Amino acid sequence: MAKRDLRKSDKPVRHGAVRNFMARILAHRHDGLLGAWPKCCALALAVSASALSGCAWLSDKERALVLRPSPGRPAAFEAEDAGLRPGDQRYVLNVPAMQTTANDTSAEDRLAVWWLPHPNPQAPTLLYLHGTLRNLYENLPKIEAVRDAGYAVLAVDYRGWGDSSPIIPSEASIDADAARAWAELVKRQPDPSQRVIFGHSMGGAVAVSLASQLRRGVDYGGLVLEATFTRMPDVAASAGTLGRIGAAITSLKFESINKISRVDAPTLILHGDADKLVPVDLGRRLRDAAQPGVCWVEIAGGSHSGLHREAAERYKQSLQGLVSVLPPRFSGPEARPWPAGVCSAISTAPQANAVKS
Secondary structure, eight states: OOOOOOOTTSOOOOHHHHHHHHHHHHTSOOOSHHHHHHHHHHHHHHHHHTTOOOHHHHHHHHHHHHHOOOBSOOGGGOSTTTTOOTTOEEEEEEEEOSSOBTTBOOOEEEEEEEEEOOSSTTSOEEEEEOOSSOOHHHHHHHHHHHHHTTOEEEEEEOTTSBTSOOOOOOHHHHHHHHHHHHHHHHHHOOOGGGEEEEEETHHHHHHHHHHTTSOBTTTBSEEEEESOOSOHHHHHHTTOHHHHHHHHHOSOOOOOTTTGGGOOSOEEEEEETTOSSSOHHHHHHHHHHSOTTOEEEEETTOOSSOHHHHTHHHHHHHHHHHHHHSOOTTOOSOOOOOOTTHHHHHHTOOOOOOOOO
C-alpha cells in the first residue's frame, strides 16, 4: 500500500481530543475479560473514525485494556517474607528487554519468580501461569491450593505484573516470560516426567503454547488447564455485538484451539459451568480439540477464578489424580493414560454447593 502524506487540505487529526475521549473509556474499571471487549471495540472504532495515525498507541491501549497488567505488590505483602512458608523464595531473573534502542542492545528487564517447594522432596514440580489482571500476590490462595494438592510450585509474574518490569505486555512478551520461567523450573526438577505445566484463564493459553512445543516424558509429564478458552477472539465474541466486532479487529489471539492437538501428555481441564468470563462452552470446545484421553472436570456452579475454594476437595482430588498418571520417575516418554476409573471418579465426585464469585 502506498504511503499517504497529510496535506494541508486534509482534515487535521485531533490526537489530544481522541486520547482524552479514550481515557474516559479506559477509566471504567472492569473485572473480567468479557467486560474489556466492548471498551476495546469502542477504542478501535473511535480511533479509526478520527483517522488517528498512531497505530503503536492504539496497540498499546488495546493490550493494556485487555491484558490488564497489575504491577507492584499489595500493601499486605510489603514485608519481604509476607505470605511465605519456611524455604519459600521470591527472586528476580534478568531477561533481555523487549524494546531496546539502536545504541543499547544490552538493556535488561526484571522477571519475578517464586519458588515454593513441597515438604515431600519427591513431589512433582509445577509451573504456575496466571491469567490477566491479578498478579501472583493476588493468586496466592490458588497457588497454595495447588501446592497442598501435592506439588512444588515455580510461579512467574510476566513482565507488567507484580515485581517484574512494568511494561505494557504483549502475547510475545508473555510467551517469552513463560519460556524463561520453564527453563528455571527445569533447573530445579531434573526429572522430565515430574514436570507439570499449569495455566489459569489466559495463562492456560500460554501453557498450551508452551506444552505444544515440548515432548511428553522427554521434556515434561503433564498439563493442567483451568477456565481456559479456545482463542481470545472467541471470548470477545461471547460478549455480544460490540464484542463480536472486537473479535474481528483484535491483534490478540492466544490460539489454543490450533495448538492443543500437539499436546501429547496427560491433560486435566477444569471449568466451572457458571463461569461468566470464559463460558464453559469454550472450555468444552478446547477439550474436544485435544488428543483423546483428556480428563475433563466440570464443576457445577463454579466461577471463573474460585474453583479452588468453591469445590476445594474436588479441586484437590483432580490435581492429585494427575499425579497418579505421571510416568514413574526417569521412566522416559512411554504413554501412561489415566487409569480406569480415576478420571471418571473425579468427574462425577459430589461437591458442596459452590459459592459463585
